[in-house]
């Protein structure tokens with residue numbers, strides 16, 4: 064019912080670079096998959112690195128005789144390599160790459176029809192909330208929101224027309240955790256699809272498909288690419304029917320990434336494992352530093368034993384990630400002053416790059432959420448979110464130390 068909108072066998076996936084590696088990938092460890100999955104040496108030249116197939120179309124030998132590619136909206140070899148690599152990292156069967164994280168989200172939401180309902184959590188990326196409220200609602204798809212961490216509330220929020228549960232964990236920006244396994248059990252008892260936005264953890268620290276999710280979605284703009292030079296998105300699923308429907312939509316709607324962006328993303332992924340380890344080591348040091356600091360009211364980091372979801376984080380994730388949020392003990396004016404004082408941290412939206420960023424969610428990433436709703440969720444004017452980079456930790460901590468003196 065859910066995906067009856069699209070013809071089933073509309074597209075036969077062809078992955079020239081990926082077949083051999085993907086088949087044996089269960090035997091290979093994460094870092095190896097990150098470097099090799101989907102990336103066989105190029106069959107025509109032996110080029111070790113996947114070429115940037117900067118072409119819109121492909122010559123056909125005769126009528127109906129193509130080499131698996133006809134037109135780059137439908138498929139492109141550089142993109143196919145990224146799609147296969149993403150699938151291997153999330154340990155799913157099928158990957159699809161998009162021009163942005165939001166394009167990937169939109170493709171998933173296109174599984175729904177007018178009259179359908181989605182249950183989401185209340186602490187998602189601001190753009191996710193915006194597309195539910197300002198776009199999907201006009202198409203007759205309704206979303207309701209439950210307090211992210213209350214597993215029982217997901218069940219209560221399910222209506223007869225609910226088709227999907229949309230999770231983001233760790234949540235943004237308060238870094239709470241949702242028990243994916245428990246929510247998936249509730250959803251699957253009612254035949255609902257479970258989508259997990261895995262942007263914050265990256266597949267290095269969390270693999271939602273293994274916990275029961277049906278679709279994993281990423282803004283590859285963030286940790287996956289990791290160098291703040293590409294906007295991109297991707298999704299992975301092992302559900303053949305879901306894959307065929309979204310693949311059809313990807314070609315029909317056309318929100319695909321270009322060959323150069325997919326190549327940059329493949330290049331970034333090669334260091335995902337080492338980057339994530341360093342992001343986490345630095346973030347833990349930052350979280351501990353803030354926890355001790357007299358001008359910090361509260362620290363949100365799932366790797367601190369004081370975090371309410373510390374135990375869940377230890378079993379659901381294999382690490383705690385590189386994001387740290389905190390409440391500053393001071394006025395909005397102090398925060399505004401602090402924002403100008405940072406030297407290592409750049410005041411900027413986004414996250415997951417090698418460089419440290421600081422964000423003021425209330426005025427930046429979450430500015431599109433009405434103030435009353437925002438504040439009820441704890442996104443106050445004195446909340447700051449850090450994307451802790453992989454610079455030298457001493458420089459990161461001394462920058463925080465001097466910035467936190469704002470208003471004194």
Ligand SMILES: *Cc1c(COP(=O)(O)O)cnc(C)c1O
Pocket residue numbers: 163164165166188190191231235260262263281282283284285294295296
């Ligand atoms: C950035 C982000 C998105 C949107 O991705 P874009 O690449 O900016 O379109 C979605 N979810 C999360 C958690 C994000 O951080």
